[in-house]
Amino acid sequence: MAQTRRHMQAMASPPPKPWPTGTAEELEPLVRRVLAPNPSPFTYTGTQTYIVGLGDGCAVIDPGPDSPQHLNALEAAIGGEHVVAIMCTHTHRDHSPAARPLAKRTGAPIVGCAPLAFDTGGPRADEGFDPDYEADRVLADGEAMTGPGWTLRALATPGHVSNHLCFALEESGALFTGDHVMSWSTSVVVPPDGDMGEYMKSLEKLHAREQDRVYYPAHGPAVDKPRQLVRGMIGHRKQRENQILRLLGEEERSVEALVPLMYKGLDPRLTKAAGLSVLAHLIDLERRGLVARSEDTWRRN
Ligand SMILES: [Zn+2]
Numbered sequence: 001m002a003q004t005r006r007h008m009q010a011m012a013s014p015p016p017k018p019w020p021t022g023t024a025e026e027l028e029p030l031v032r033r034v035l036a037p038n039p040s041p042f043t044y045t046g047t048q049t050y051i052v053g054l055g056d057g058c059a060v061i062d063p064g065p066d067s068p069q070h071l072n073a074l075e076a077a078i079g080g081e082h083v084v085a086i087m088c089t090h091t092h093r094d095h096s097p098a099a100r101p102l103a104k105r106t107g108a109p110i111v112g113c114a115p116l117a118f119d120t121g122g123p124r125a126d127e128g129f130d131p132d133y134e135a136d137r138v139l140a141d142g143e144a145m146t147g148p149g150w151t152l153r154a155l156a157t158p159g160h161v162s163n164h165l166c167f168a169l170e171e172s173g174a175l176f177t178g179d180h181v182m183s184w185s186t187s188v189v190v191p192p193d194g195d196m197g198e199y200m201k202s203l204e205k206l207h208a209r210e211q212d213r214v215y216y217p218a219h220g221p222a223v224d225k226p227r228q229l230v231r232g233m234i235g236h237r238k239q240r241e242n243q244i245l246r247l248l249g250e251e252e253r254s255v256e257a258l259v260p261l262m263y264k265g266l267d268p269r270l271t272k273a274a275g276l277s278v279l280a281h282l283i284d285l286e287r288r289g290l291v292a293r294s295e296d297t298w299r300r301n
Contacts, residue, residue: 019045037067037069041267056148058082060086064097129161166180173211173212190273196284245285252299
């Protein structure tokens with residue numbers, strides 16, 4: 001828990017520069033990482049694109065924002081190697097927009113998460129989503145993409161967004177966790193597409209996996225004690241839930257009233273995101289019959 005709290009505090013303070021933007025760093029024989037030039041309070045030092053392979057056919061995971069600088073860096077890192085697949089964990093704008101231009105440059109198919117599902121009442125997506133994403137092949141939960149010396153198996157992990165996948169590199173025990181589990185911060189869960197109940201189930205799903213040696217998230221450092229981190233995150237969310245129930249037990253409150261009571265010393269740029277996260281908890285608690293709402297005010301049942 002203390003570990004998770006430290007990570008929450010880290011939200012406003014990425015490590016001192018220089019960050020290794022634009023260069024390929026080898027993390028293990030099968031995995032290289034290229035940092036995109038898009039740091040922000042939501043992306044930490046930026047999106048990390050991973051290249052998986054030994055030099056005779058690779059996969060590119062989360063190609064990132066459509067930035068010519070980043071695409072050039074990826075092309076240089078790939079160095080003419082055959083790209084078997086461009087794989088996206090989900091379709092937020094900091095993850096998938098480079099997929100199509102990279103596919104044009106390399107001739108590789110886009111494989112992985114589905115385009116975002118639409119409700120009958122209208123799009124579930126907000127401005128954070130990449131509306132232009134299209135996949136040549138969608139991987140269902142448990143399906144794999146293979147290349148020379150590597151197998152990447154998709155794990156459906158909805159919650160942060162409904163179309164989120166993690167990719168397990170079976171040869172090495174690495175899991176590419178996208179935005180589902182990150183080391184620098186807990187995931188932002190934004191309704192209506194983000195779903196706290198699904199997110200908790202997806203955390204439990206990773207916690208049940210004993211074969212994952214290391215996580216490579218899309219933002220922030222690799223996680224070398226992954227189950228411990230996931231256990232901490234589950235505990236952190238349950239603590240948030242209990243905090244909401246306690247505060248609503250005192251009196252009816254709005255999301256705007258709950259946020260400053262729950263997040264002390266929050267970076268003001270993250271107030272809206274924190275409010276949406278509280279709302280995601282409330283919707284989940286409402287579904288479970290523990291709270292009720294009238295207009296903008298929430299109370300305990
Ligand atoms: Zn995301």
